[in-house]
Amino acid sequence: MSKIQTKSTRVAFAEALSEVGRSNSKVVTIAADSQSRHGEFVREFPERSFNVGIAEQTMIGVASGFALSGYIPVVTSYANFLAFRAIEQIRVDVATESLNVKMVGTDTGFSSQWLGFTHLALEDMAAISALPNIVIIDPADAVEAFEATKAIFDYDGPVYMRIRGRKEEPILPIKSRKFEIGKAQVLKPGKDILIIACGSSVYDSLQAAEILKDKNIDAMVVNMATIRPIDEKALSDLIPSFTKVITVECHNIRGGLGSTIAEFISERGINTQLLRMGVKERFGMAGSDEMLKQAFSLDGPGIARSAEKFLNEKCGR
Amino acid sequence: MNIDSVKLKSLEKLAEQIRKDSIWMSTRAGTGHLGPALSISDIIAVLYGEIMKYNPKNPSWPDRDRFILSKGHGCLALYSALAQCGYFDRALLKEFCNRLDTMLPGHPERKLPGVEANTGSLGHGIAIGMGMAMAGKLANKDYRVFVITGDGELQEGSNWEAAMAAAHHKLDNLVVIVDRNKLQLGDFTENISQLEPLAKKWDSFGWAVKVIDGHNIKEITDVLSSIPLTRGKPSAIIASTIKSKGLKFAENKVEWHYKVLTEQQYKEIKDELSLEELAYE
Numbered sequence: 001m002s003k004i005q006t007k008s009t010r011v012a013f014a015e016a017l018s019e020v021g022r023s024n025s026k027v028v029t030i031a032a033d034s035q036s037r038h039g040e041f042v043r044e045f046p047e048r049s050f051n052v053g054i055a056e057q058t059m060i061g062v063a064s065g066f067a068l069s070g071y072i073p074v075v076t077s078y079a080n081f082l083a084f085r086a087i088e089q090i091r092v093d094v095a096t097e098s099l100n101v102k103m104v105g106t107d108t109g110f111s112s113q114w115l116g117f118t119h120l121a122l123e124d125m126a127a128i129s130a131l132p133n134i135v136i137i138d139p140a141d142a143v144e145a146f147e148a149t150k151a152i153f154d155y156d157g158p159v160y161m162r163i164r165g166r167k168e169e170p171i172l173p174i175k176s177r178k179f180e181i182g183k184a185q186v187l188k189p190g191k192d193i194l195i196i197a198c199g200s201s202v203y204d205s206l207q208a209a210e211i212l213k214d215k216n217i218d219a220m221v222v223n224m225a226t227i228r229p230i231d232e233k234a235l236s237d238l239i240p241s242f243t244k245v246i247t248v249e250c251h252n253i254r255g256g257l258g259s260t261i262a263e264f265i266s267e268r269g270i271n272t273q274l275l276r277m278g279v280k281e282r283f284g285m286a287g288s289d290e291m292l293k294q295a296f297s298l299d300g301p302g303i304a305r306s307a308e309k310f311l312n313e314k315c316g317r
Numbered sequence: 318m319n320i321d322s323v324k325l326k327s328l329e330k331l332a333e334q335i336r337k338d339s340i341w342m343s344t345r346a347g348t349g350h351l352g353p354a355l356s357i358s359d360i361i362a363v364l365y366g367e368i369m370k371y372n373p374k375n376p377s378w379p380d381r382d383r384f385i386l387s388k389g390h391g392c393l394a395l396y397s398a399l400a401q402c403g404y405f406d407r408a409l410l411k412e413f414c415n416r417l418d419t420m421l422p423g424h425p426e427r428k429l430p431g432v433e434a435n436t437g438s439l440g441h442g443i444a445i446g447m448g449m450a451m452a453g454k455l456a457n458k459d460y461r462v463f464v465i466t467g468d469g470e471l472q473e474g475s476n477w478e479a480a481m482a483a484a485h486h487k488l489d490n491l492v493v494i495v496d497r498n499k500l501q502l503g504d505f506t507e508n509i510s511q512l513e514p515l516a517k518k519w520d521s522f523g524w525a526v527k528v529i530d531g532h533n534i535k536e537i538t539d540v541l542s543s544i545p546l547t548r549g550k551p552s553a554i555i556a557s558t559i560k561s562k563g564l565k566f567a568e569n570k571v572e573w574h575y576k577v578l579t580e581q582q583y584k585e586i587k588d589e590l591s592l593e594e595l596a597y598e
């Protein structure tokens with residue numbers, strides 16, 4: 001990849017939020033002392049910007065009250081405090097009724113960096129995906145975060161979108177940036193191994209594919225930005241052509257992308273072997289984004305190493 | 318406000334019917350939280366019989382007052398009130414915990430006309446009501462939001478988050494009525510995790526507070542007719558009540574939190590309370 005532009009997904013989300021706020025007067029933001037994530041929306045629409053204090057459970061309850069009154073509330077918080085602290089409110093108040101609440105967990109994966117395991121959100125999708133009715137989106141870069149933010153307001157129902165921190169991230173060199181909920185996108189064709197990724201792992205998977213190319217391994221890379229509903233059509237079109245499939249996510253391998261693909265493969269009886277890359281049976285730890293990705297072998301070289309080893313492994317069937 | 322004796326009589330009758338229906342439904346079903354329904358029957362009767370504006374033919378009328386039973390387990394009383402007010406046919410009361418996926422489960426759900434929020438998990442109602450109250454102000458509507466919480470329920474921390482924020486947002490269209498029957502599932506509240514001084518707690522959180530007799534229809538009507546108690550503040554009404562009120566042998570007894578009459582007990586009090594036939598079919 002040549003010259004790369006960068007932008008933060010949090011900034012992109014805030015920009016899209018303002019845009020949506022201008023065209024839809026029903027959109028309100030409810031913060032739990034998290035208004036910094038709402039950017040210009042707060043200054044442009046102070047009457048539609050609310051802050052309940054550091055009280056995530058109340059934030060969800062209040063959002064439900066707004067949704068039940070015909071508004072479209074968006075709530076934000078560090079993903080762990082949204083998806084865990086308020087999970088019971090999300091379950092009872094939002095999910096059972098499929099209320100039109102847009103929940104945005106920020107600083108996910110390794111992007112809260114030095115804040116340590118309390119803030120590193122590596123199980124948020126697992127918590128949310130245990131509940132019926134909620135769409136789950138993990139955008140790959142700032143452009144996708146922007147497009148996805150606009151798209152979730154065109155959808156009537158609860159959405160959990162996980163974005164990352166303030167840090168500028170590479171913008172993927174992709175031409176078509178149309179975002180559709182539930183649609184996978186093949187970013188790089190390939191025939192030897194299939195890498196399915198979400199969130200910031202999409203960029204790292206593309207890097208891994210470059211490294212693998214030098215070793216004459218032709219990897220296909222797919223961006224699976226929507227984890228639920230999973231793009232079953234894309235999966236049934238793509239997976240049967242591969243004997244080895246890898247999922248990559250900045251999340252625990254349970255309850256996120258890897259689990260979803262594992263369920264799909266086994267329930268469809270597809271004859272392929274799966275390697276789930278992510279965090280296994282442990283919490284995060286303090287470190288820079290780069291350090292952590294390296295430590296968990298989730299950077300480009302780490303993914304490439306695992307892919308090569310996996311490809312050379314004899315399948316145990 | 319002075320309510321005339323005719324109105325007073327009709328509210329007392331409504332409350333009495335709520336009690337009779339609650340006893341009838343729970344005995345038929347062999348399950349239900351009877352004590353917690355009987356303690357709020359008078360309050361519910363005043364809300365639905367006098368205070369709130371609503372239209373049972375159009376349950377989602379945007380200008381209606383909202384009611385949230387945060388202590389969802391008290392739903393027997395709510396079901397009876399909604400039936401009596403015309404939200405649905407009284408015959409539906411037979412369905413209480415009596416059919417798979419019933420419209421009248423052990424905690425209220427929005428699929429039943431008139432139910433504004435799914436409750437049953439304690440500590441949710443105030444925040445949801447707060448959102449509705451904020452939405453009302455944003456939309457320039459003058460509806461009020463009434464929330465009944467249990468007293469034991471106030472041990473859930475989420476209530477106090479919401480209480481703090483609601484006062485901060487000056488939600489004088491939000492009213493919390495605490496059913497202070499002094500009992501929770503396991504014991505008296507004060508033996509488990511002390512709530513007193515409860516009025517001071519609400520006051521210190523920035524609410525306008527009034528302590529009333531939760532079984533005195535006139536007193537309930539008077540206080541609910543003067544909402545907001547203070548302009549710019551949410552109102553907290555601590556209603557002193559008796560758990561299982563109206564069922565003498567069960568009054569103020571902890572075990573009647575989640576207990577119902579046997580058929581034999583029902584027969585014994587049937588005439589005294591002029592209850593309906595259980596009429597199983």
